[in-house]
Amino acid sequence: MINKEFFEALADLEREKGIAHEVFVEALQNALASAYKKQFPGFSGEVQVTMDPDTGLMRCFLLRHVVEEVVDKDKELSLEEALDFKEDAKIGDTLIEEFVPNDFGRIAAQTAKQVILQKLHETERDNTLSEFSDKENEILSGVVRKVEAKSVTVELGGGQIEGVMLSQDQIPGEKYNVNDKIKVYVKRVKSGGKNAQVLVSRTAPNFVKRLFEEEVPEIRQGTVQVKSISREPGQRTKMAIWSEDPKIDAVGACVGNKGMRVNAVVAELSGEKIDIIPWSEDPLEFIAKALSPAKVVAVTQLEGENSAMAIVPDDKLSLAIGRDGQNARLAARLTGWKIDVKSESAVKKLNLFSGEGAE
Numbered sequence: 001m002i003n004k005e006f007f008e009a010l011a012d013l014e015r016e017k018g019i020a021h022e023v024f025v026e027a028l029q030n031a032l033a034s035a036y037k038k039q040f041p042g043f044s045g046e047v048q049v050t051m052d053p054d055t056g057l058m059r060c061f062l063l064r065h066v067v068e069e070v071v072d073k074d075k076e077l078s079l080e081e082a083l084d085f086k087e088d089a090k091i092g093d094t095l096i097e098e099f100v101p102n103d104f105g106r107i108a109a110q111t112a113k114q115v116i117l118q119k120l121h122e123t124e125r126d127n128t129l130s131e132f133s134d135k136e137n138e139i140l141s142g143v144v145r146k147v148e149a150k151s152v153t154v155e156l157g158g159g160q161i162e163g164v165m166l167s168q169d170q171i172p173g174e175k176y177n178v179n180d181k182i183k184v185y186v187k188r189v190k191s192g193g194k195n196a197q198v199l200v201s202r203t204a205p206n207f208v209k210r211l212f213e214e215e216v217p218e219i220r221q222g223t224v225q226v227k228s229i230s231r232e233p234g235q236r237t238k239m240a241i242w243s244e245d246p247k248i249d250a251v252g253a254c255v256g257n258k259g260m261r262v263n264a265v266v267a268e269l270s271g272e273k274i275d276i277i278p279w280s281e282d283p284l285e286f287i288a289k290a291l292s293p294a295k296v297v298a299v300t301q302l303e304g305e306n307s308a309m310a311i312v313p314d315d316k317l318s319l320a321i322g323r324d325g326q327n328a329r330l331a332a333r334l335t336g337w338k339i340d341v342k343s344e345s346a347v348k349k350l351n352l353f354s355g356e357g358a359e
Helices: 004-017 021-039 079-085 104-135 205-215 217-221 250-255 257-268 283-290 314-321 323-335 344-350
Strands: 046-051 058-067 076-078 094-099 139-147 151-156 161-166 181-190 197-201 225-232 236-242 273-278 298-301 307-312 338-343
Touching: 004 021, 004 104, 021 046, 021 058, 021 104, 076 079, 079 094, 104 161, 104 181, 139 161, 139 205, 151 181, 151 197, 161 181, 181 205, 205 217, 205 225, 205 236, 205 257, 217 250, 225 323, 236 250, 236 283, 236 323, 250 257, 250 273, 257 273, 273 283, 283 298, 283 307, 283 323, 307 314, 307 344, 314 323, 314 338, 323 338, 338 344
Parallel strands: 058 076, 161 197, 236 273, 307 338
Antiparallel strands: 046 058, 058 094, 139 151, 139 181, 151 161, 181 197, 225 236, 298 307
16 A cells, blocks of 8 residues: 555646656556565566555556466466466466565555656756757857766766767867866757767867857858868868858958967867868869868869869979878868869879869
């Protein structure tokens, strides 16, 4: 028997926390069935517990299946045994037998307390996560609370929730220490169940975009637009920007007076190089600019979809390609084109260039 005050308390929680008392009752019934089984090590039977909120009565049942050959006596019984309980029993039936457990009141009280606390914790967590759902794709400031081999736990929202930054979301070369204050990009908020979590990142390309939004009012206001970003975290980022207002110097706005704005972003990214590229609707012109800091003599479109050849002075070839091909690779990602970088002498020697394209 569970007293009525218990169910009245559940009703109060429903009003205060918005958790239906049926949720508590269902969870408690399952927990009590599990608690009963723990009383008897080795017992594998199926136990079902029901509670009546009107009477406060708690009842326990043992479920056993009728089988031809009994393998587990806790879960099964033979047809002969079943006929003693039910005259028309047959193979495949499930018989339900009520029983009265010994000393179960104390266990019920302890279990009820645990279940209520757990449900309150889960609900508060899910409510907080729901509030965080509109923070996806935003930057939040946090405090490092735990550093493990493959993840960093970051306290967000003044301690309301914790974000997880996996190894692939950590900038190579950065070191994180407990109590460090850092900025993170919210990749995903996954709410519900035991796996509820907030995934955060410092390597996402949009992290760079959001950092510039913080530093550049023109981007925040929409007068300067970020068209595309390509990034190799910890090393280099290329960001294409554009303004429909010809009076606005989009690149200058992002760089800031004496480089203050771009330098603030670079400092947050631990020295990562940033190329700010003026976007162009002409893809060949855009490719030429994307290969910055190298000067491009000309760009010509090749056969095939989104494929081009960029021609650079001989002494700028290594700069255009970049260390390990990084500059050309980032330019290709930024523009969405496959780019073949050639020196002027190579083009002349192979007679590849017809003279058409962007300069």
